[in-house]
Amino acid sequence: MTGNALLERRLDELYAIGAEPDGGGGAYxxxxxSAWAAAGERVERWMKDAGLETRRDAxxxxxxxxxxxxxxxxxxxxxxxxxxxxxxDGALGxxxxxxxxxxxxxxxxxxxxxxxxxxxCEEEGSRFKTSFWGSHAITGTIDTVDPEIAAAMRELGLDPxxxxxxxxxxxxxxxxxxxxxxxxxxxxxxxxxxVSAIVGTAHLEVTVTxxxxxAGTTPMDLRLDxxxxxxxxxxxxxxxxxxxxxxxxxxxxxxxxxxxxINVVPGxxxxxxxxxxxxxxxxxxxxERVRSLCGTIASERGLGLDIRMLQERPPVPMHSDVRxxxxxxxxDCGVQAAELVSGAGHDAQILAARMKVGMLFVPSIGGRSHCxxxxxxxxxxxxxxxxxxxxxELMAY
Amino acid sequence: MTGNALLERRLDELYAIGAEPDGGGGAYxxxxxSAWAAAGERVERWMKDAGLETRRDAxxxxxxxxxxxxxxxxxxxxxxxxxxxxxxDGALGxxxxxxxxxxxxxxxxxxxxxxxxxxxCEEEGSRFKTSFWGSHAITGTIDTVDPEIAAAMRELGLDPxxxxxxxxxxxxxxxxxxxxxxxxxxxxxxxxxxVSAIVGTAHLEVTVTxxxxxAGTTPMDLRLDxxxxxxxxxxxxxxxxxxxxxxxxxxxxxxxxxxxxINVVPGxxxxxxxxxxxxxxxxxxxxERVRSLCGTIASERGLGLDIRMLQERPPVPMHSDVRxxxxxxxxDCGVQAAELVSGAGHDAQILAARMKVGMLFVPSIGGRSHCxxxxxxxxxxxxxxxxxxxxxELMAY
Numbered sequence: 001m002t003g004n005a006l007l008e009r010r011l012d013e014l015y016a017i018g019a020e021p022d023g024g025g026g027a028y029x030x031x032x033x034s035a036w037a038a039a040g041e042r043v044e045r046w047m048k049d050a051g052l053e054t055r056r057d058a059x060x061x062x063x064x065x066x067x068x069x070x071x072x073x074x075x076x077x078x079x080x081x082x083x084x085x086x087x088x089d090g091a092l093g094x095x096x097x098x099x100x101x102x103x104x105x106x107x108x109x110x111x112x113x114x115x116x117x118x119x120x121c122e123e124e125g126s127r128f129k130t131s132f133w134g135s136h137a138i139t140g141t142i143d144t145v146d147p148e149i150a151a152a153m154r155e156l157g158l159d160p161x162x163x164x165x166x167x168x169x170x171x172x173x174x175x176x177x178x179x180x181x182x183x184x185x186x187x188x189x190x191x192x193x194x195v196s197a198i199v200g201t202a203h204l205e206v207t208v209t210x211x212x213x214x215a216g217t218t219p220m221d222l223r224l225d226x227x228x229x230x231x232x233x234x235x236x237x238x239x240x241x242x243x244x245x246x247x248x249x250x251x252x253x254x255x256x257x258x259x260x261x262i263n264v265v266p267g268x269x270x271x272x273x274x275x276x277x278x279x280x281x282x283x284x285x286x287x288e289r290v291r292s293l294c295g296t297i298a299s300e301r302g303l304g305l306d307i308r309m310l311q312e313r314p315p316v317p318m319h320s321d322v323r324x325x326x327x328x329x330x331x332d333c334g335v336q337a338a339e340l341v342s343g344a345g346h347d348a349q350i351l352a353a354r355m356k357v358g359m360l361f362v363p364s365i366g367g368r369s370h371c372x373x374x375x376x377x378x379x380x381x382x383x384x385x386x387x388x389x390x391x392x393e394l395m396a397y
Numbered sequence: 398m399t400g401n402a403l404l405e406r407r408l409d410e411l412y413a414i415g416a417e418p419d420g421g422g423g424a425y426x427x428x429x430x431s432a433w434a435a436a437g438e439r440v441e442r443w444m445k446d447a448g449l450e451t452r453r454d455a456x457x458x459x460x461x462x463x464x465x466x467x468x469x470x471x472x473x474x475x476x477x478x479x480x481x482x483x484x485x486d487g488a489l490g491x492x493x494x495x496x497x498x499x500x501x502x503x504x505x506x507x508x509x510x511x512x513x514x515x516x517x518c519e520e521e522g523s524r525f526k527t528s529f530w531g532s533h534a535i536t537g538t539i540d541t542v543d544p545e546i547a548a549a550m551r552e553l554g555l556d557p558x559x560x561x562x563x564x565x566x567x568x569x570x571x572x573x574x575x576x577x578x579x580x581x582x583x584x585x586x587x588x589x590x591x592v593s594a595i596v597g598t599a600h601l602e603v604t605v606t607x608x609x610x611x612a613g614t615t616p617m618d619l620r621l622d623x624x625x626x627x628x629x630x631x632x633x634x635x636x637x638x639x640x641x642x643x644x645x646x647x648x649x650x651x652x653x654x655x656x657x658x659i660n661v662v663p664g665x666x667x668x669x670x671x672x673x674x675x676x677x678x679x680x681x682x683x684x685e686r687v688r689s690l691c692g693t694i695a696s697e698r699g700l701g702l703d704i705r706m707l708q709e710r711p712p713v714p715m716h717s718d719v720r721x722x723x724x725x726x727x728x729d730c731g732v733q734a735a736e737l738v739s740g741a742g743h744d745a746q747i748l749a750a751r752m753k754v755g756m757l758f759v760p761s762i763g764g765r766s767h768c769x770x771x772x773x774x775x776x777x778x779x780x781x782x783x784x785x786x787x788x789x790e791l792m793a794y
Contacts, residue, residue, distance in 0.1 A: 182614030199613060203659060215648035215671045216596060216740030217579030218764060220639045227649055231631035238625045242617045251612035252624055253661045255654050262600060262669050264650045272659050274612045343613030367615060 003099055004382045010046065010095045014039055014079075015087040025372035026084035030127035032060065032152040039079050043094060043119050050102045052117065057166035059137040060158055062119040066101065068111050071172035073396040074355075075100065075388060076118035078134060078347060082126045086374020088179045092362075092381070094119045096177045100389035104397070111396035113172070123347050128152075135350035140167030173322055173356040173395055174348065177388045179376055181344050183367025184246075191380045192387060193340035194326045195359035197278035198349040199247070200315035202287050204273045206233065206294060209304030212259060212267030223265050227257055229303045230269035236293040237273050240286065247341040248286055250275045278315045278341040316349040322358030329390035335383060358391075360384055400496055401779045407443065407492045411436055412484040422769035423481035427524035429457065429549040436476050440491060440516050447499045449514065454563035456534040457518040457555055461495070463502065465511040468569035470793040471752075472497065472785060473515035475531060475744060479523045483771020485576045489759075489778070491516045493574045497786035501794070508793035510569070520744050525549075532747035537564030570719055570753040570792055571745060574785045576773055578741050580764025581643075588777045589784060590737035591723045592756035594675035595746040596644070597712035599684050601670045603630060603691060606701030609656060609664030620662050624654055626700045627666035633690040634670050637683065644738040645683055647672045675712045675738040713746040719755030726787035732780060755788075757781055 018027040018035025029035040040062050047054045047064030054064045062079070065072075077093020097117045104111070120138075125131030128149050136142050142163050145153070150160035180186075185193055210226035234252045241250035255271035273290055277283035291307055298305035323339075330337040340361055348357040362384040365375045415424040415432025426432040437459050444451045444461030451461045459476070462469075474490020494514045501508070517535075522528030525546050533539050539560050542550070547557035577583075582590055607623035631649045638647035652668035670687055674680035688704055695702035720736075727734040737758055745754040759781040762772045 180614065181611055182616065183619050184614075184616055187619060201613070213764060214578055214741060214766060215650055216598070216646065216673050216742070217577065217581075217766070218646070218740070219579065219581055219643050220635070220646055221643075222580045222584060222764065225635065225648075227631060227652065228635045231628035231635075231649075234624060234628035235632065238617070238622065238628075246616050246618075249613065249615070249617055251622075251660070251662055252628075253612055253654070253663055254657050254659050255624065255652070257650070257652050260651050262651050262671050263648070265648055266650055274659050276613050343615070344611060345613070367610065367619065369611060369614070 003103055004378060007095055007099050007381060007385060008378060011087055011091055013042060014091045014095065017042065018081065020084055024084040026086060027081055028083050028085060029079065029081045031080050031122040031133065032156055033127065036080055037156065040119060043079065046098055047117065050098060051105060052101070057137065058158060058162040059134060059166050060121040060156065061134045061137065061166060064098070064117045066105065066111060066115045068114040068396065070113050071170050072114040072116050073392060074116045074118055074171050074174045075176060075392060076120060077176050077178060078120040078123035080122045080124050080126065082124050082370045084371060086369060086371055088374050088376055089181070089369055090123065093176045093178055096381070096385040096388055099385050100392055103389050104393055108393065108397055113396045115392065115396045120347055132347060132350045135347035137163055137166035138168050139350055139354045140164060169354065171355045173358070174351045175322060175326070175358045175388065175391055176346065176348055177360045177362065177384050178346060179369060179374070180340070180361040180364045181369035182364065184340060185338065185361065185363035186365060186367065188338070190338045191363065191383055192330060192335055193338040193361040194323055194330070195318050195342045195361060196323065196339045197315050197317040198342045198346055199276040199278045200280055200283040201311065201313045202275045202283060203310040204275065204287065204290065205308045205310050206271050206273060207306040208233065208269045208298065210267055213265040215263040215265055218265060224302055225265050226269045226303060227266035229297055229301045230255065230271055232297045233294045234271065236297065237290055240289045240293065244286060247343070248277050248282060249343060250286060250290065272310065276343055280315055283315060316352050318348065318358050319356035322356050325394055326358050326360060326387070326391050329387050329394055332390050333383065333387050335387065360388060400500055401775060404492055404496050404778060404782060405775060408484055408488055410439060411488045411492065414439065415478065417481055421481040423483060424478055425480050425482060426476065426478045428477050428519040428530065429553055430524065433477055434553065437516060440476065443495055444514060447495060448502060449498070454534065455555060455559040456531060456563050457553065458531045458534065458563060459516040461514045463498065463508060463512045465508050465793065467510050468567050469511040469513050470789060471513045471515055471568050471571045472573060472789060473517060474573050474575060475517040475520035477519045477521050477523065479521050479767045481768060483766060483768055485771050485773055486578070486766055487520065490573045490575055493778070493782040493785055496782050497789055500786050501790055505790065505794055510793045512789065512793045517744055529744060529747045532744035534560055534563035535565050536747055536751045537561060566751065568752045570755070571748045572719060572723070572755045572785065572788055573743065573745055574757045574759065574781045575743060576761045576766060576771065577737070577758040578761055578766035580761065581737060582735065582758065582760035583762060583764065585735070587735045588760060588780055589727060589732055590735040590758040591720055591727070592715050592739045592758060593720065593736045594712050594714040595739045595743055596673040596675045597677055597680040598708065598710045599672045599680060600707040601672065601684065601687065602705045602707050603668050603670060604703040605630065605666045605695065607664055610662040612660040612662055615662060621699055622662050623666045623700060624663035626694055626698045627652065627668055629694045630691045631668065633694065634687055637686045637690065641683060645674050645679060646740060647683060647687065669707065673740055677712055680712060713749050715745065715755045716753035719753050722791055723755050723757060723784070723788050726784050726791055729787050730780065730784050732784065757785060
């Protein structure tokens, strides 16, 4: 079996573990669940077959290691999924990392530096009120363990009191292959990208207050229609991001109308604007323009306006050394990789606090992700794995 | 006690019957409930005190009559309320009608034609899945009685099998004094209006279909955002009605987003556009422009669009003879009444099928209605009652 066929077969095997029983399709491997445990056992067997020494840390991150000198070079991804998750998100980074290490061991023998593959226990936040659980443990940034998570850990024989022991200060670089989860690479015909940064996010909750009036008896010129005002703001959020251009994105995904009755002019609308940009100045410019334009619209229409920051996460740049190294690895493999910002969050943004981090993206067909449609051309998967292997070789040998 | 003081006191008395116990305030007198029955008994006592002969028809409409020759001249309104209803909606038409008839009897003695005051049992549809129950009975247009309504009728000794007996073919004219429930009269400083027509209504359900995408990984130019499209349509609905000018109104009061998640580009939005105009051509022009502009927006954005008519009610003009008579009555009382379209529905639109109908509106302070804030300047109530009495005099004496 060629390396590529093995990669595809292993992805199929993982995808079959936790297959959703209902009509929605896809797989679901929530943290500490039975599908999650079964997938970990399968990966551990593959690691052992490849000659890696395996261990589980205190939160259940699975590590496979080839010994060497100095700080570790690590690759991998998360093993958990969202509900109705796809075949590649997370799984690809683990399976491709293992394939890359196997290929290096076969071609070059033992590395100079320790070389590790990790199956991170959780990233998606699809079971408990947490996310980046595995990478927070690796960076030693878990302060308290939620009782519900602690109970689930104990069922699997993991001791919640020991989470601090999962922290690592002996990792030099973490590099991850992931699917893009968007359609930028596919639409530009590019097979591979080096991530430059993971975007910063701001969630602004916007409350627009007008006056509930009878939809029949209130002439248009005597209304204070909260929804008509909010609609203008939704339009503004979209056009601000469009006018700033890529990589700025702004989305109103959640919107509620009060009283939400057919024959009543809406008195109140609450919506949330999700604003993302890879650099802090850009993210702030986006926020400032949204605040300003919403203010103008509200005052022109005599509406009340309240804007509250629900959540704010700074952008995280990928390490310049790792980006340069990934670019060199791509060139060595005969491909010109694009540079791309990640609009979604990844473990690398947490791990960046304690180590050098970098990421490779392969195209997502139709931009689909977090659903059974999630797919990437096998040629692209093979190329991504080859560039990952080359990068690991450049760092560990 | 002057006629005006009596009018105000009777309005207070009715408002106290069915006072809502909870924090929202206002009164609630749902059809066939105990507050509804108590209010009816109070009105019947007033009718008898005024020398009217009273009777209840098969659905519980309460009639107070002074005998005469030929077809009846009738005034009145509905006695039921919405939840947290105000002091004037419905109640005013009954109390003012009774005051007017009392004043006429005192000043002029017995009328030539039969003169009647009616407390219509139900108009609001706030208890059962019906509305205009009383006026449908009067026009003989009730085909079947819902079992839930029938049970409530039997509890009060009303026989559901006899609803057909409530039909009247001996009414010449029905005229009603009502509050405007909007702010047109107040904002133009006009104390009285003659209703020219009750608007036609169309409820269009608009379904906008885009594609759910990750809010972080999908660049603005690769999105099919159903909410951004729907927001443009909401804006269009508003600006079409504004550009057509009074009396056209168009409202999006109800809107739902799917999947309604902060970090997901909306894949689907369903909203309902409530379109009203007093003439059919105007209502259709409104609908046509909304359909056309929504179509343009959807196709420009590559969104799916489905528009479905949920409900369509034709406009009902008030009878030209009654409008002319009301204008004359107003002039006789020294006031120049405005002409106004009713944006809300009223019993007159049902009764129009079997008799001549007309309505007078007095201003609503701040346009407030269907809430405890519902109020009208006592001067305006007195004027409205005086013009109503003059109109009844012109018709019945």
